[in-house]
Amino acid sequence: MMIHAYRSCFRNLRISLARNYASSSKLVDVSRDDKTGVSIISMSRAPVNGLNRELLVELERSLKEAQDERRRGVVLTSSLSNVFSGGLDIMEMFKKDAESMSKFWSALQDLYLTLYGLSVPIAAAINGSSPAGGCFLAMCCEYRVFVDGKHTIGLNETNLGIVAPKWFQNVMIATIGHRNAELALLRGTLFSPQEALRIGLVDELATDKADAISKCENYIASFARIPGTGRYLTKLGVRQELIQWMHDNREVDVNSFVTFAQTPEVQKNLELYVKSLKKR
Amino acid sequence: MMIHAYRSCFRNLRISLARNYASSSKLVDVSRDDKTGVSIISMSRAPVNGLNRELLVELERSLKEAQDERRRGVVLTSSLSNVFSGGLDIMEMFKKDAESMSKFWSALQDLYLTLYGLSVPIAAAINGSSPAGGCFLAMCCEYRVFVDGKHTIGLNETNLGIVAPKWFQNVMIATIGHRNAELALLRGTLFSPQEALRIGLVDELATDKADAISKCENYIASFARIPGTGRYLTKLGVRQELIQWMHDNREVDVNSFVTFAQTPEVQKNLELYVKSLKKR
Amino acid sequence: MMIHAYRSCFRNLRISLARNYASSSKLVDVSRDDKTGVSIISMSRAPVNGLNRELLVELERSLKEAQDERRRGVVLTSSLSNVFSGGLDIMEMFKKDAESMSKFWSALQDLYLTLYGLSVPIAAAINGSSPAGGCFLAMCCEYRVFVDGKHTIGLNETNLGIVAPKWFQNVMIATIGHRNAELALLRGTLFSPQEALRIGLVDELATDKADAISKCENYIASFARIPGTGRYLTKLGVRQELIQWMHDNREVDVNSFVTFAQTPEVQKNLELYVKSLKKR
Numbered sequence: 001m002m003i004h005a006y007r008s009c010f011r012n013l014r015i016s017l018a019r020n021y022a023s024s025s026k027l028v029d030v031s032r033d034d035k036t037g038v039s040i041i042s043m044s045r046a047p048v049n050g051l052n053r054e055l056l057v058e059l060e061r062s063l064k065e066a067q068d069e070r071r072r073g074v075v076l077t078s079s080l081s082n083v084f085s086g087g088l089d090i091m092e093m094f095k096k097d098a099e100s101m102s103k104f105w106s107a108l109q110d111l112y113l114t115l116y117g118l119s120v121p122i123a124a125a126i127n128g129s130s131p132a133g134g135c136f137l138a139m140c141c142e143y144r145v146f147v148d149g150k151h152t153i154g155l156n157e158t159n160l161g162i163v164a165p166k167w168f169q170n171v172m173i174a175t176i177g178h179r180n181a182e183l184a185l186l187r188g189t190l191f192s193p194q195e196a197l198r199i200g201l202v203d204e205l206a207t208d209k210a211d212a213i214s215k216c217e218n219y220i221a222s223f224a225r226i227p228g229t230g231r232y233l234t235k236l237g238v239r240q241e242l243i244q245w246m247h248d249n250r251e252v253d254v255n256s257f258v259t260f261a262q263t264p265e266v267q268k269n270l271e272l273y274v275k276s277l278k279k280r
Numbered sequence: 281m282m283i284h285a286y287r288s289c290f291r292n293l294r295i296s297l298a299r300n301y302a303s304s305s306k307l308v309d310v311s312r313d314d315k316t317g318v319s320i321i322s323m324s325r326a327p328v329n330g331l332n333r334e335l336l337v338e339l340e341r342s343l344k345e346a347q348d349e350r351r352r353g354v355v356l357t358s359s360l361s362n363v364f365s366g367g368l369d370i371m372e373m374f375k376k377d378a379e380s381m382s383k384f385w386s387a388l389q390d391l392y393l394t395l396y397g398l399s400v401p402i403a404a405a406i407n408g409s410s411p412a413g414g415c416f417l418a419m420c421c422e423y424r425v426f427v428d429g430k431h432t433i434g435l436n437e438t439n440l441g442i443v444a445p446k447w448f449q450n451v452m453i454a455t456i457g458h459r460n461a462e463l464a465l466l467r468g469t470l471f472s473p474q475e476a477l478r479i480g481l482v483d484e485l486a487t488d489k490a491d492a493i494s495k496c497e498n499y500i501a502s503f504a505r506i507p508g509t510g511r512y513l514t515k516l517g518v519r520q521e522l523i524q525w526m527h528d529n530r531e532v533d534v535n536s537f538v539t540f541a542q543t544p545e546v547q548k549n550l551e552l553y554v555k556s557l558k559k560r
Numbered sequence: 561m562m563i564h565a566y567r568s569c570f571r572n573l574r575i576s577l578a579r580n581y582a583s584s585s586k587l588v589d590v591s592r593d594d595k596t597g598v599s600i601i602s603m604s605r606a607p608v609n610g611l612n613r614e615l616l617v618e619l620e621r622s623l624k625e626a627q628d629e630r631r632r633g634v635v636l637t638s639s640l641s642n643v644f645s646g647g648l649d650i651m652e653m654f655k656k657d658a659e660s661m662s663k664f665w666s667a668l669q670d671l672y673l674t675l676y677g678l679s680v681p682i683a684a685a686i687n688g689s690s691p692a693g694g695c696f697l698a699m700c701c702e703y704r705v706f707v708d709g710k711h712t713i714g715l716n717e718t719n720l721g722i723v724a725p726k727w728f729q730n731v732m733i734a735t736i737g738h739r740n741a742e743l744a745l746l747r748g749t750l751f752s753p754q755e756a757l758r759i760g761l762v763d764e765l766a767t768d769k770a771d772a773i774s775k776c777e778n779y780i781a782s783f784a785r786i787p788g789t790g791r792y793l794t795k796l797g798v799r800q801e802l803i804q805w806m807h808d809n810r811e812v813d814v815n816s817f818v819t820f821a822q823t824p825e826v827q828k829n830l831e832l833y834v835k836s837l838k839k840r
Contacts, residue, residue: 230720
């Protein structure tokens with residue numbers, strides 16, 4: 001019994017250590033290039049960079065760090081070979097209690113406010129699939145480079161029987177215009193690289209991840225001679241309405257998410273989706 | 281004298297009967313295709329589908345019915361051979377009293393709220409001219425297919441010395457962007473099918489009415505696998521600001537319409553227009 | 561010593577006279593074509609039509625005059641050969657006291673409200689460089705014709721370490737859309753004529769100034785048959801939100817300008833810029 005307790009304790013300890021290790025250095029990998037002054041922030045939560053609460057918190061922490069360190073800029077990318085981010089981790093809303101879901105959603109709001117209003121230039125090197133929340137993260141950056149090939153990008157929430165939150169929708173409207181956004185949101189369109197370029201959802205295509213990162217670094221380098229404060233205030237000006245919307249609606253938004261996610265219809269759709277994932 | 285009175289009375293009766301008949305079954309013709317689940321709602325008020333109060337009410341009733349019956353979708357079109365809709369019936373604002381004009385305008389607002397926020401997919405098969413209010417109805421749908429040829433579409437109110445209401449303007453801005461909408465509204469531009477396609481005022485061209493309806497049905501069918509509730513909430517999200525604007529401004533909007541329509545300058549412009557119509 | 565004082569006084573007098581002369585008849589030159597009914601308003605403050613308070617006031621006065629005289633329309637252009645306007649006169653914010661800066665900024669707001677809401681058609685014949693405030697004036701018109709060649713146009717404020725005011729930003733967003741405006745504002749992009757045309761920042765190119773004015777006159781003539789009141793109310797409708805914003809934010813906007821302009825960082829950036837101008 002003592003031995004068993006010891007083992008159990010030891011095992012918990014190992015898990016706990018593993019988790020700490022992961023949260024400090026593996027959910028998000030940060031690489032600083034001191035020649036260019038750019039930080040490369042890579043999401044590293046296999047298998048698909050599902051945005052669970054831990055990853056959201058870790059990502060926001062890394063962004064704030066780059067901001068506090070006054071880096072020249074940030075490239076947001078993924079350590080995984082075929083996916084930028086698969087979006088919000090469905091398991092954070094499937095059969096969860098209200099408090100847990102509230103905390104998850106608040107972390108998403110925090111990340112949004114930090115990412116969308118980041119003081120330093122930030123570009124997304126989209127090196128794989130980027131549905132739903134993955135597309136949203138990319139749209140919150142200032143510039144998007146998509147690796148050409150078979151992967152797609154878009155807010156495809158309607159396909160899962162759920163709804164892209166109002167602020168996801170608004171960021172898409174700001175990116176590709178009202179008409180294109182409406183149609184894309186209703187259809188849950190996942191755009192090919194060529195289509196995404198044509199519609200303005202991404203700014204450039206790249207041949208591979210290295211090329212995408214290099215093009216993002218070029219974007220950041222284009223601001224080398226532009227004073228940072230004026231640039232930052234300009235960004236806040238252009239993005240002011242959407243940022244203010246979130247400050248004005250945080251609580252309402254959390255509650256409407258939790259209420260919606262708990263409806264039987266949504267839970268049923270999520271269940272079907274989770275089952276389909278397991279079959280793959 | 282008696283005979284004359286009798287004849288006059290009889291003639292009025294016939295007109296009245298014709299009107300009742302029209303209002304109950306002919307102002308709007310609804311055809312349900314049970315294979316596709318689509319309702320085809322056709323405006324049928326000769327000669328130009330002028331949007332008088334009766335037609336507005338009847339149209340809204342048909343849309344609500346399709347919504348309540350949870351149809352797969354709706355195609356909005358016209359039973360007339362050369363016109364989708366000629367827009368608001370000028371006779372509803374020419375030499376009318378304030379109460380009558382208020383009721384007319386309220387009916388237009390009601391139709392807008394139902395049409396712009398319709399829960400099921402709706403596409404316009406624009407099979408003829410679509411000026412002013414006709415263009416507005418089409419823009420409130422989710423998708424527009426225009427029969428190629430000599431007909432035109434646009435908010436041409438300034439040409440008549442009147443003003444497209446703020447909400448007509450806003451729906452146009454949402455459809456083709458602020459810059460294009462401003463120029464089109466100032467000029468009262470009526471776009472050819474090719475121009476309308478290029479500027480995004482319509483989404484596809486068709487060879488004839490049947491082709492237009494078929495393309496609208498394809499649009500509706502593209503949502504076959506998309507759960508309805510999430511899709512509907514997404515639509516309400518994207519259209520929220522404009523819908524909210526109307527809820528917040530119904531009374532002000534009615535009053536400003538009535539006040540504007542009653543100004544001598546507008547009445548004079550309407551009179552010139554009515555005379556020019558009679559000369560044709 | 562007496563002689564020196566006398567000379568100094570005489571020199572000041574000459575400068576003062578020159579200034580008065582300029583402010584009454586030469587800062588802005590107005591030419592009325594009675595055949596077309598168009599007023600051509602030309603900014604004439606050498607060397608670069610720097611928008612100091614005097615020029616702002618004079619320009620607004622000329623616009624109001626054209627409006628009161630119910631001219632067919634206005635062409636805004638420059639009397640200088642290589643510049644439309646170099647934008648706000650930096651000397652109005654460099655080492656100035658708060659009161660002086662407030663008056664300057666209020667004059668800019670007044671001009672904006674008159675120009676952006678002008679009741680008669682107005683087009684800009686951009687016959688030279690048009691950075692910052694110069695670009696802003698052009699964007700406030702209804703139509704822009706840019707003389708093709710080596711000159712550029714854009715809101716390049718971030719390059720000077722300053723910030724295009726929120727309302728400059730909003731007018732740019734209304735002109736070229738949110739995404740294009742954000743990127744242009746962050747980068748402080750100065751667009752070539754071809755690029756400006758492609759992105760929609762101008763509507764036509766011209767071979768020279770006479771051609772630009774002629775194309776602006778064609779724009780104005782296109783409204784010959786459109787009643788003025790409905791056209792004007794339509795314009796106010798489309799531009800309502802931005803005009804209302806200014807009415808709601810005049811004081812806050814003045815204060816935030818003065819506060820920002822007085823920060824050491826901005827004053828330092830302005831000093832560097834002023835020095836670089838003197839070296840040319």
